[in-house]
Amino acid sequence: MQKSHSTLSQSPKSAVNTLPSQQRGLVFSSILLIIVIIGMVLLALYLVKLDRTITHKFEGKRWDIPAKVYSQPLELYQDAKVDNDTIKSWLELLNYRSNKSYDRTGTYYKSGNDYFIHTRGFSYSAADVDKEQVIKMTIADSKIKSIQSTEQNASGIIRLEPVSIGGIYPDNNEDRLVVSLDDVPQPLIDALVATEDRGFYEHKGVSVRGIARAVINNFTGGARQGGSTITQQLIKNFYLNSDRTMKRKVNEAMMAVLLELHYSKDEILQAYLNEIYLGQNGNRSINGFGLASEFYFDQPLSELSIDQQALLVGMAKGPSVYNPRRHPNDSKARRDTVLNNMLTIGTLSREEYDKALEKPLGVIDKPVDGKSRFPDFLDIVKRELNDVYYSDDLKNEGLIIISTLDPITQMAADKAVSKKLGELRRNGTKTKNLQGALVSANPETGELVAVVGSGSEFTGFNRAVDAKRPVGSLLKPIIYMTALESGRYNLASSVDDTPITVNLRDGGDWNPKNYDGRDHGYVPLTTAIAQSYNQAAVRLGMEFGIDTFAKQLRRLGVEAKVPDYPSVLLGAVNLSPMDMLGVYQVFATGGFRTPIHSIRTVIDDRGRILQRTGLNTQRSIAPETNYLTNYALQQVVKSGTARRIESLGSNLNLAGKTGTTNDYRDAWFAGYSGNYVSVVWVGRDDNKPIGLSGGTGALPVWVDYMNRLKLTPVSMPEPEGIEWLWLENNSGKLSNERCANARYLPVMSAYLPEEASSCAIELYEQDRAREQMQWQSQQGNINQQRRREGLDIPNGEAIDEQNNQNNDGQQEGIIIDGPKVRKLVERALEWF
Template sequence: MGRAEARRARQRGARRAEKSGGGIRRFFTWRKLLGTFFGFCLLAMGAFYVVYLMVPVPGPNPEAELQSNIYKYSDGTILARSGKVNRSMVDIDEIPKPVQDAFVAAENKTFYEDHGVDIKGTARGVINTLTGRGKQGGSTITQQYVKNYYLDQSQTVSRKLKELVISLKVDQRKEKPEILEGYLNTSYFGRGAYGIQAAAQAYYGVDADKLTVEQAAYLAALLQAPSQYDWTSATDTSKKLVTERWNYVLNNMVEENWLDAAKRSGMTFPVPQKPKGAPGMEGQTGYLVEAANQELMRQNEDIKEEDLKAGGWTITLNIDKKRQKELEEAVKQQLEDQLDRKGNKVDATVQAGATSVDPKTGRVVALYGGVGATEHWVSNATRRDYQPASTFKPLVFASALENGSETQDGRQIGVNTRYDGTSKRPVEGSDTPFAPENEDDVSYGPVTVQRAMNKSINSVFAQMIVDVGPAKVKKTALALGMRDGEAFVERPAMSLGTMGASTWDMAGVYATLDNHGKKVTPSIVKSAEHKDRTVRLVEQSGDQVVSRETADTVTSVLTGVVKNGSGHEANTSAYAAAGKTGTSENNKAAWFAAYTPELATVVALFGEDAEKGTQVTLTGTANSGRANGGGFPARIWADYTLDALGGGSDAEFDLDVAETASPDPEPSQSTSSSPSTSATPSDKPSEPSHTPSSTPPTRTPSTPTTPTSPTPPTPTSPTPTPTDGGTGGDTDPDPGTDPGSLDDKPIRQ
């Protein structure tokens, strides 16, 4: 090939290459690219329009309109409303304009001008979701309202697209104030508070219409991270962040001319209050509601806490509204009005608890859990961390009767069986040494079981539990209604009530004795209804757990304690009563457990250092020395019972006793270290009688004159130191003296 041909060939190749490149350039011209882009946009807009038409505005999600639980008194009147969502809806007109502005400044300054969506923010959220880089940001108030009220909190592309579409529709259909109202009522603020009203109460203890601008700015800032920004539990870093956010909100308000700059410069950060119980649970209400919830869950394993929080329950309690009020008033008048909780360190530690039960049905008709559920959440009515002390002694005697037990010298134990009441007398027949000291180290010599119960003589019941057998006594106690536990140890010290128990437990035990030995299980729930559940309730009265003769004999003895013993503060001609006092070691708890034929009630005082979480002595309560069971608890019991029975009752105990109870009379005794001796026929007194008063008594029951008791003799027997612990007993004051005089005696430490 010549040079000319080669040149022509190169030129033809170049032209072909030029034609090829020019074709690609002609295909990707800017006009075609622009047309393709607009075509894609039109296609996307068409697709979005189809989605817009297909996606309706749904109804509210279940969370947005969760029902509260309704709790009622036994007569059907409303006690409380509660549920999973602590929410109280408020109209936008009830929310001050500056408070509204604070939230708009924090979340969406263009709220009043936009069309309900933030395209950039939504696009960013979609990209973040697709790439796994976390939650979206930049949503408008309308979008957040739609998410809270119509959708859910899931982070998916489909949910975000629905949010966008529904937000546009909602913005068209609703006015801005209505949208803002919905947003403020559905947002979660932490502390279990949903909505601005619940948040205002939870963080500042005021209603939404009383919020200041500073407080509103904090709540608005809080929405970004409720748990992290809660000031009372926040880290230093979180406190710094929420403070910066608070300043950001206020500065935005100034920028939008919603807040005067001069006023803004003088504002300081409003530290919120410490968390409290849910609104509506103040006073005794929270204790009653919690007791009902716990009972429902205990009786129905398929009912969980989350089920109750979900709402929709109508729960009627056995609580008698009138008796509940009377119990609260009795505690106030007989105890709280006597205390100086702010000026007296001992008074500040006093906790009162009480449970009142109908012995025929087991219904808990009144309950006192403490000073208030939002101030002291632990219910003093149901707590089991204190010893019941000498209120356990009747159970030792009941077990002796039920088992036909005998003394060490072979005599069957009964009401008039004599025991040695010498203080610090070592028990006989036990592998575990035990020599308990009586109250104030008083020795009584030979005494009947009746007198030992009246005087709550420790040494007698320590020997009796050995005679019966600790294991048998525990079995009887559990059958009567006490709860087992690590502290319920089968040894002689158990006779002094060294295990843990609640007023609820002991009310059931004493109600069972009142019910002639037929088991009574305290129950606070009368009925529980839910459209999606079937609820069963246990029988409140059950089997015969001890014989009628045993129960009635114990009742007969306990009437003597009220008439002539440590429970004399409850004695009145207005009603028949049987009961027992109890004061635990170091005076950390004081009890009075007693009943009439119609009502069984247990009242207790506990010494508690709430800050340290420790039990402390009650000595010095109301500047009156020792707070024994025969003092404040007995007076509260008497005050309440008198009114609960309508000023009194003619009902009598219908007793089938094994042996006639002795109200008190005893021959003179001399101290003896020998084992108990048999009672002579002349020592057996007649059964006590009860004559109701024809005149209704005043609120405070009358106190009769107690027959003169013999002077306790000086012990001559050895007095070894107890090796198994011990619990102080309760003694009645000497006749003719001020019942409170015992309080001046030093307590055994």
């Protein structure tokens, strides 16, 4: 009983102890549940945040895409002046490969004079797309005899795609060429999936099998192996970083699953192909297979062979470790591994596999992408763009810029400057550090076609635009243009080349001298400009005033402030080669000014045209004035300081002007053919004397450059207000072709000479007297005939027969009275 009582008496106490324990468990469970719920809510919120992060970037602007700059295309059409060398050079610049079957884009075949070219096509805008096509073309006598294409063309003009000349890169220094999945060869996709993620099309972002395999290999001492899927790799590269932390790994896995929930496998794969890091070009990263193809093989992705595609896929594991330029053996081993993976999963046959293994790496020695072939021209394009667009838009928006660069012309400029400066530098100590600049444009359109403004490595100082130097005698044509425009002078007028003293504002005197140290007295205007006489130019310039000279410069497009001291008449004003190119462009086009420009079109990433440069042409000089100025500049070539240009062909009627500054510090030449206007400057950056004149320093460079081009003659149309007359040279008076000092020259109709030379008057009097005698003789014979026939002789026509007989015997000795001679002279002047 006691035992039983004792047992019963303990039951209440046990119940009391059990109740708090249950309550504690319930509280703990509740707290745990709350924690779990809060955790799930926080996780959900975190997942929502991750989800928004993913969709915001994936559906928005994924990358900062650099702007790409291209040359003008090569236009091919019937009878176009294109020779074999031009076609060869252009195809080399585009890295086209010779292939007898020409069955792939970027290939061609030449048989005799016939070309078969399989073009890549190019998009100039959404509405202007050249499809890939095969061109059959025959070239003979330096022009296209016939041309055919597999694509219809209403215009008759087929364009060979432009050459890439560089880019404008984002601040993050990432460079990429975005490609669509349709542009990616299927073997590359097969290689990528076989090597990086064989379950890519089955998993939902994360591969449990891959993770397990990686863990086993890593713990058993096998080769370290990652378990990341292609989707996870994209997440890591696109959103995260490469930190080896658990947090990053967890985020990577969750974001990979979320990404797969939102987007298709193709969208994910395309993003991966454009995001993957595949190398380094200086301070810029090479991202995406599209750019890597250009960087390593100088070919579009679609033209790579299977072994080349496998090499790029292999580099995805480690671009620095498997860099084919630095570690060719490791790179080849990795490439072969990728090929073996393709063989294993059946996307590559044994025959294809064996053939691919035998191939060399085929990587180009020096990458052309990233580093511009033509940095000076690209610099000018950037400057022109910066005047219109924000810097971020140029760096990030994927713009396409079609420039005015002609690659063939640019290479001619590079070769000419390199060759001739090299020769001049060997002349002595003064020329050892010689520098130069060359600019060239199409005069009719104002399109800049070639620029040389720096050394072998571009430093940012582009002498074509940044070197502001005295231009010397390049400005003298403006003085003579002003004189001709005034009507006081014509091309045969006399100008004074005797010593001149100009009083300066500070009370001093200026006594300009000729470069040859001689005075030439009164000389014809064309001689003064052809021989570049300083004294004559200053005297003529002061006659019309420095203000007039400055206004004329502004008419010709010079925006720089022109000093108001007399020495500006001899070029003591600092201007750049580009400034002078604009001036001579006006002379070359009959007086029309078209601003020099380097851009044709700007296209955004959707193919919309943002800018198209049209012809903004204005009349700067009256056509009659420019016609006479052009004639004077042609005399510089025919008989003046630029006579060596005649070696290019006397039938070209080239025109130009040499320029030399004080102490022979700067040498210039500016001139033009029918299709090129070009300016050359030669000097030293430290402004020390070089001992070269325009004729010995700049002119050889200009001649070498122009000699490499296909020049057309200067054939300026004659304006209505021009007449050609015989003028007495060195007086400008009317003359006669039989006079010893007569020249047949163009003259403005509004300003015909009012005086005749003594030689012309004498010849005219003789001609009129001879005509009078002939008339009298004829009239006498008529009168005699009438008398024999018994007819009356009309009043005023009776001629004394005796005088007539005397005239027959002494025609040369006839003397006409003075008043009659004066009347005849007046009539002669009216006739002139």
